[in-house]
Amino acid sequence: MDDIIVSIDIGTSKVCTLIGKVNNANNIEIIGSGIAPCNGVKKGIIVDVESTSRSIMESVRNAESEAGMKVGSAYINIIGMHIDVIRNKSWLNMSSDNREITRKDVDRLLQEVCYVDLTEDKQIIDVVPHQFIIDGYDEIMDPIGMMGVKLEVEADIIAGKITSVRNIVRSVEKAGLKIDGLIAEAYASGHILLTPEEKEMGTILIDVGGGVTNVAVFKNKRLVFYDSIPVGGDHITNDISIGLKIPYSESEKIKRQYELALSSLIKNDQLITVSDINDNKRKSIRISEVIEVIEARVYEIFLLCKNLVQESGISIDSGMNVVLTGGGISYVDGNWQLAEEVFELPARVASFKAVNLEKPEYAVAAGMIMYISSMYSREKSGSTISEQKVDKTEKKTGLLDKIIEFFRRLF
Ligand SMILES: Nc1ncnc2c1ncn2[C@@H]1O[C@H](COP(=O)(O)OP(=O)(O)OP(=O)(O)O)[C@@H](O)[C@H]1O
Ligand SMILES: [Mg+2]
Incomplete structure (x- = not known):
């Protein structure tokens, strides 16, 4: 019988839900997807449980209506910090x-x-x-x-x-869902985005999100380092806004329009008209002014990642490479070139199309489903779907139930 696995990726800018159907041969079909903006998470930390649970509910509802089924439980991501x-x-x-x-x-x-x-x-x-x-x-x-x-x-x-996990559990349970498990995000993204050779030789996986950048290092097939820095794509927008005195929303639009992080790749350094933050008048700026701001911030994010890894005592040796993912970095050209400059290692952008994803935003949620089905395939660790009246919560080791109960008692 097919098993259903539901994954929810709670991020600074959005919540993504995927409903995956896993058959006996362990093939996965995504039958429902949902996305909703999220305002309850700041710099990777849930600061507003109510608002986060509303975003979870909205993204789950979207996925449910596409899949034609009601979700009872889900796996939730948790990040390095x-x-x-x-x-x-x-x-x-x-x-x-x-x-x-x-x-x-x-x-x-x-x-x-x-x-x-x-x-x-x-x-x-x-x-x-x-x-x-x-x-x-x-x-x-x-x-x-x-x-x-x-x-x-x-x-x-x-x-x-404890405090971080408690807020995740509260937000999910307030949205009316049970938790099947908390999955360290790096295992999921590493599973879907990296090749077995990369994990063996050594890879630094950098996920630049909205408010957080997660850094995971895999070596000899294992996750040997995982942490986060509270800086992401939203800081790039903020720099454009403050540095060039353009309103934040317009800065975000410009960033997404040009999708560039390296000045040397500018083909036509044209003048563009933008609003001024102070008097709302229009003014002219050169594209290169915007790209220089983006370049400086992206460079700094990579440098912070490198320092974080080195400070942990992990040596960055020449056989390793860098893989980039996350909305904050995936779209901007020049991204891997800047990573190569900072790390002095070959770098590439993770290809979400190679794993049949429509958008990079779903990479973590899709990775969670694939990771769970491969890790726990023999344990039948599906999510609960009320219409099918399947309740498989007993199948886990029992450890998870104790863990969730522990956090529930703290409310
Ligand atoms: N076309 C684009 N060009 C440049 N940046 C973009 C583009 N689309 C989205 N972004 C940026 O991607 C960031 C959001 O990335 P992502 O969806 O990976 O974050 P998240 O997972 O919600 O957050 P986090 O991982 O920080 O908790 C935002 O800063 C946004 O501005
Ligand atoms: Mg993310």
Whole structure:
């Protein structure tokens, strides 16, 4: 039977919802999509739960009407600034007589691997097994049903900041939805936008959104760094507005009209007329004046990303590359050239068309569906759809239910 997975990407500028149908062969068909502007999130932080929940409701309604079904639960993204990714290992000896590994053994091991030291303001929100090892044989993704004496796991433990997670849970539940899981955004975008070779060799994935830029580093197939800086595409608009004294909305229009971040790519440095912020009179400026402002800010964003990675102790070596995504950077020409200059590495813009997406805005939500169906395919971790009367909430490890309950108790 087909499984339904619903993903919601809550961003600074918009909320995206996708409804995906996953068949037995693990093929995904997107049957509903919805987008709604979001004003309740500032610099990646939910500052207005009411308003954010209204945006969630609107985007879910849009997706529901396209898919012709009602959504009961969904997976939600969470960005780098709200989480820590902690690597841990654990093992256990098989107790059963025939030494066949059962779901119970795996659950016990996953509970075990979650014992990590956390500060008081953090709580575990997910555990991502990287590999299981049975009697020394590694790279096993699904050990259930296999035979062995010693079962080991290497996993990423995702610890969320309690205040941030609480506001996400509140906003989603106020919108009338249950949470299937909180997905660290980098796993989803890394899954959909990067090649396995890139993840192996080392890639810096930079997602420039509206108010936040997320930086994820993958190396040896693993997420080794994930953080955010509170600067994004909206700051580019703000710089144009303040620097050239043009109203904000007009600055946004100009930015989207020329879609350029590199002065050397200007073909015709024409004069354009714009409003003045002070007296509302029209005035003339050169396009190059706008592009120089954009270039300076984009350059600075990349530099901040580079510093962030280096300060964490991750070495940026020559075999790596840079991949760019997010509305704040995807559209402007000159983007990868500037990234190459700053990082001194090859850079490319993630191609959303290659993964059959109409708009780059849906990359995170689509990545979440693909990531979830690949990670948890055997657990049948679909979302609930009220019309189908499917309630699969029991199928998860039980850990998630405890996590959500923890945050609910804090309200
Ligand atoms: N055609 C365009 N040219 C230039 N910039 C654009 C264009 N379209 C959108 N943007 C910019 O993209 C940014 C929004 O990007 P995105 O949709 O990825 O953000 P988000 O996911 O909602 O926010 P965040 O990830 O920061 O929480 C805005 O700053 C917007 O101005
Ligand atoms: Mg985003």
